[in-house]
Amino acid sequence: MCDKTAQQASGAQRRSRPCNGLETVQSNVFQDSQLLENLNLANNNINIGFEETSLALRTLPGLRFLDLSENKLTDEMASTLLQNLSSLEYLNLSGNLLQRLDETSFRDLHNLKDLDLQRNIMFEIDGAFGSNPKLQRLNLAFNYLPCLTDFHMTQLVVLNASYNFIEWFISRQELNDTFQLQTLDLSNNRLFFFPFLPTRSKLQNLYLSHNILRFYEHLWDENLHGDISSLDTLDLRGNQVDYFPDGFIGKMPTLSRLRIGTNCLETLHFSTEQFSSNLYELDISNLTYVNLSRNDLKELPFGLFYSLPRIHSVDLSYNNIGICLPDETNINSSSITECLQWNNIDSLRQLHLKGCYLETVPDSAFAGLSLTHLELSDNPGIDVQDSLQCLSRTLQHLGLGNTQTRDIDLSHFQSLKSLNLSRNSLYRLPKSLYDIDLKVLDVRGNRLSTIPSGEAHTLASKLQTIFLSGNAFNCCQTEWFRIFEGAKTINMVAINEHLGSALQLSLSCVRNETNLHNEYLISLCLSHIVFCWCHYST
Incomplete structure (x- = not known):
């Protein structure tokens, strides 16, 4: 193979010449390669x-895989190269100039x-795939298509x-055939x-994130949306x-993943008829994960x-949804309220309530649950001890x-492995931490000046990571x-939130030889943000 021109090729079934600066494949280069099935000419x-090159490709009657990505090909060039490659x-034509x-x-x-055209x-693909009745996978990502x-x-x-x-995405809905489409990414x-x-379709995965989509009450017709x-x-x-x-969720009885974070929801309203009949009776039991974070929900x-x-x-x-007080627990289950209850839901394992303006949490708020993960951060003043x-x-x-x-008793939480107590103005760590088998502890942004050596020994024998x-x-x-540092098994990490990097703690002793008082400065640098120091004078 020369630098600029492909002149010879063996009889192998696979040939790969990417990133060679190749400009031409001579017309007779494959004369001894009639069995060639896979040819990679990417990034030339x-x-x-x-x-x-097109003449050379036509001499390969069994060619099944062809990669022409990153070759600066225009529409005319691609059309010429693909003639008679039945x-x-x-x-793969990705990264060209089509x-x-x-x-x-x-x-x-x-x-x-x-077919990969990403x-x-x-900006136009009018009737381009009418001659490809076996096409199953089509990638049009990162182009300029308007509809x-x-x-x-x-x-x-x-x-x-x-x-x-x-x-706009509009399918031909008058067709009686069932579309085989399983994944649509828009x-x-x-x-x-x-x-x-x-x-009629077999659609299983529909990705519509990061558009400007919304539902219009007077324009919605479920018969038009397939x-x-x-x-x-x-x-x-x-x-x-x-x-x-109305009825939209009920049209998806097998839904298991619903992702609707970062929208404009103020009220998520499912009436008893819609929610019970259209969802539960139509087998919505597969629904296992609901993310409604960062909306503006006030009622559910x-x-x-x-x-x-x-x-x-x-x-x-980061919504404004509260936890119902005991005197509110007799509310009709279909009523729209500003608080929620989840007692005795056997399957619930993870509950995230960060930034929900929570202050009062009833003693019975989590009764009957087997939660493994509870996130209550960014709720200043919340009291959850009981x-x-x-x-x-x-x-x-x-x-x-x-x-x-400031202090919390976790001495009975023998399964607790990870605890976030960051940004709480703590002057010392809660005593109960030394009684449990913690592996990860986050105490960033507090007012700690030291950790007593006895408590440090206890933590070092258990912790794997501390922030x-x-x-x-x-x-x-x-x-x-x-x-x-001597424990070897604990990872002390300082997080630089601006750079997004994790830096190991380092201890250094710096002596200023020119200082008349023989000052010694011991500096512990955490993420280039906090410095601790000690001053001796003699």
């Missing part, structure tokens, strides 16, 4: 000698199954059209409306959804989570960062550091 300069099953595709672009590729500059209308590729299984400028586009999906009865995953994160149409159905018998994880962080006791057997992670917690940045440690009392 085939655009220069594309015409002669045996091709996999084609702009407009039409019915002639792939007209000879009757056996094509997988990272071109395409996908008249979608009628019934044989397609996976379509990735993410990172375009798509405002994330990071400009969709205004929920896509107009096929009337078949979503097989959906397993629906991703609507980062849109403008402020409500769900009182008994929302009781209707999800397999719910495992709930994230309501309400937590019923979780002492199961709780493994507890988040109490930025809650103004310490943001504390003004006294370097006259650094025995704790030497104990941790």
Whole structure:
């Protein structure tokens, strides 16, 4: 193989010449390679000698896999190179200069199954795939497509059209055939409306995150938005959804992942009829994870989570939803309230309530639960000492960062492995920490000046990781550091939140020889943010 021109090739079934600066494949180069099935010419300069290269490719009657990515190919060049390659099953044209595709672009590729067109500059694909009845996987990501209308590729299984400028997705709904489409990715586009999906389909995964999508009450017609009865995953994160149409959730009886964080929800309203009949009776038992974080929720159905018998994880962080007091627990389960209750939900294991403006937590708030993960950080002033006791057997992670917690008794929490007490102005660690088998402790942003050596020995024998940045440690009392450092099994980490990096703690002794008082400075640097020091004079 010469630097710029492919002149010879062996009879192997696979040839790979990526990143060689190759400009031309001579027309007779494959004369002894009739069995060649896989050819990789990625990241070359085939655009220069594309015409002669096309002649060489036509001499390969059994070619199944062809990679022409990153070759600066235009529409005309690609069309020429692909003439008569009827045996091709996999084609990669990503990272080229394709702009407009039409019915002639792939007209000879009757056996094509997988086509990668991502990272071109395409803005039109009119009728481009009509000659590819076996095409199952199509990647159109990172292009400039303004819309996908008249979608009628019934044989397609996976379509990735993410990172375009798509405002409309409209399928041909009058077709009686069942679309084989299982995964549709329209994330990071400009969709205004929920896509107009096929009337009959096997769609399992629908990714619509980071559009400008919302539901319009007077424009919604469920008959126009297709078949979503097989959906397993629906991703609507980062849109403008402020409500769900009546019956919408009920159309997805097998839904197991619903992602709707960072939207405009104020009230999530499921009436008794909708929620019980359309969801539970239609088998919504697979729903295990609900993330409603970072919306503006102020109200929810009182008994929302009781209707999800397999719910495992709930994230309501950074909303304004409270925990119901004992005198509010007789509310009708379908009533819309500003508080929630989840007692005795056997399946619930993880509950995230960060930043929910919680202050009063009833003693019975977590009764009957087997939570392993409870996140209550960013709720300043919250008092949970009594309400937590019923979780002492199961709780493994507890988040109490930025809650103004000064002391807490966790001596009975023998399963607790991870504890966040950051940003609480602690002058010393709670005594009960030395009675449990903690592995991870976060005490960043407190007012710790030292850790008594006896307590340090106890912690060093158990902890695996401790986060310490943001504390003004006294370097006259650094025995704790030497104990941790000598333990070898504990990882002392200071997090630089601005750089997003983890730095190991370091201890250094600096002597100023020119100082008349023989001052010694022992500095413990945590993330380039906090310095502790000790001053001696003689």
